[in-house]
Amino acid sequence: MSSHDVSQAAAEAAARTQDAVDSRRLNDAIAELAGFGGRSDGGVARETLTPLDVEARRHLVGRARALGCSVSVDTCGNLFFRRAGQQADLPPVLTGSHIDTQPVGGKLDGAYGVIAGLEVIQALNDAGVATRRPVEVVVWTNEEGSRFGPGAMGSSAFAQPERLAGYRASRDAEGVTFGDALDATLAQMPDVERTALGHAVDSCVELHIEQGPVLEDANVPLGVVTGIQSVRWFSVTVSGAAAHAGTTPMEVRRDAMRAALELAGHLYARGDAMRASGLRMTLGRWRVGPNSINTIPGEVEFTVDARCVDEDVLTRFEAALRDAVASLDAADGFTAQVQSLFTRATTHFPLPMTALVERACARASANAGEGAPIEVTSGAFHDAMYVADLCPTAMIFVPSRSGISHNAAEYTEPHQLYLGAQALAYVVAELACR
């Protein structure tokens, strides 16, 4: 076949696979997985590598095998469900997400992308599509980072296997290491083939709930994710002098919290001034010392989370932050410092991938009589961010009601979940067929 013919055949296979997606089956499978750690309030409590996570993994292994997939697990616990391709030696098309939750999360964050991946395999089977490349559904380990820090351990170790040794030393609140919890989990899957971290991948697409309000506000069911915002995290420390709240006259105080609040007010004002440029700024974590009702605060530490798709905006914000901290540091009686904790550059998904996602979403939406997909950027990190360093990658978003996530109230309408899986099926099938 000519390359035009290959494309044509791939698009036709993609359309047939998309049409074979079953809404009821998808939503039932989501509900079934939510039973592992399900709560009476509708939330799910299934932190990574806990007994519930192991049970959920075994449940998925059984489902994947029933669909004809071979199953493997790598040394970071990432699970791969592989549907064979006509050319076994070609790297697979990857889809999937994670199934671990925050201490209390919803049914959809991560789980949706995994279940939709298995639904795509079922749809490929039902539509009788034989793909050139293998298709793999991945379950990444510890995306949330709530039990063991940092998050996205599985996908980032897949992209850079040398990270794993450090991750293994990470401890949860009970002192258990990630390494020990991982080994215990792997020991409970003796029937699953072991593989090395970081095998070759052709391309990757991740389906996820938006976790923000943009799609809902636009009243469209599908979003083409063009990239993931750049993030810079800082810690700001302000030191004054702790002193007795009763005995210390106001005029001689060096109140670190008062100084920190003025600095924070200045940062919020900067953030407001840069809002139109897309800056998002959060001062989320605060530590006040000695944090006593009758002692003037002597030291305050707070974090700054700044995000934007435009790196230049972040660079200007960081300069303003450093200037403000330096001014306070130069003030009588105070010292102030800023420390960079983490930086991640903007992830731009490549144009051929976003164009394919756009076509897939447009077809699903049009067939359902829904509004055309819009472009969105992801404010949150996702496993796809790390995979994007390895191969052409894309993401598809569906709406989150009221933008709520990491919460038992997380919700997306079943019909929207269905359309998202349809879009995913189209993208995976076309990538695997061409």
Add this chain to the structure above:
Amino acid sequence: MSSHDVSQAAAEAAARTQDAVDSRRLNDAIAELAGFGGRSDGGVARETLTPLDVEARRHLVGRARALGCSVSVDTCGNLFFRRAGQQADLPPVLTGSHIDTQPVGGKLDGAYGVIAGLEVIQALNDAGVATRRPVEVVVWTNEEGSRFGPGAMGSSAFAQPERLAGYRASRDAEGVTFGDALDATLAQMPDVERTALGHAVDSCVELHIEQGPVLEDANVPLGVVTGIQSVRWFSVTVSGAAAHAGTTPMEVRRDAMRAALELAGHLYARGDAMRASGLRMTLGRWRVGPNSINTIPGEVEFTVDARCVDEDVLTRFEAALRDAVASLDAADGFTAQVQSLFTRATTHFPLPMTALVERACARASANAGEGAPIEVTSGAFHDAMYVADLCPTAMIFVPSRSGISHNAAEYTEPHQLYLGAQALAYVVAELACR
């Protein structure tokens, strides 16, 4: 004798006792007590009812007996060292303070008042003064409140014995109850007579370091404490909505910390406006939820400590606080509440007591060629605050270098400590003789 003759004889006995105070002996005894829990940085770590506190108590019991005192302990662990009076049936004149420290405190906070009390007994002995009334040196239990809350348990239970039952249930960070720690301490003092809480007291005077900078700034060694500031403690809670720092656009956020910071800024401005009226305001303890670097704060709680000698100023400040919180509560997307945690009215020491303290301080200062005493108010709580509910009470302050206390760097010059003990000796002797 006529009452004039009694007064004349009492003043003469007071002067003789004052002159018998020995600086070297006083400062050596302070250093000796500081050995129980002393640290290489000069600080003392001797929290209440710890093994070190028990050792220190036994040390003081031995010293008091060597001075001819009888020793008793009440059901809250308050120790009393009693020098007999000519009329055994008269209630005693009480002096003393506490020997427990903050987790890391200095050598002087509390300990100075106890050691100076024993020095007064030694001086009465050396000067051959026989007092009409008994003199008791008290060691109050748990003034600091750092191990078991609240503070001033011993003196407040002495003033209101019905408080003890509740105090016994208070737990330290290890889960030990105050009641169990108290019983264990008492069990280690089988040779000490037990008494009921709250025996009759004629009058009371407490000598203490200032813990503030006023005397140092005025360059005088002695302060006549006219009263203890009124205190009102509040807790303010601000609720918004926690949400993802990356996915939530700035314009839809309900950031509880941002709202709390604006409220705090308003309170600081109010505090500045009322500073000339003597208001002291501290926002000392902060709790931010969920306190995560990448989550917009959903709930913030902070405390307000407001103090002033003038109750009217506090009443106006409280009204402004409640107005500001109500305004925020009425704002879209936020709720805000203020809760009163604690209120203590101003303690005014009675004029005859402050006049006596003034005479005592003036004589000691003049003999040393030092500046005349000044009137001060106490910004901190003291055991004397609770005893003032029972009998005529007074306090004497000596300077704290740089106003530093609750800190290993706490320091008062030995000569100033000596003058304070001289002033105390005069007051105790005159009260006990008349």
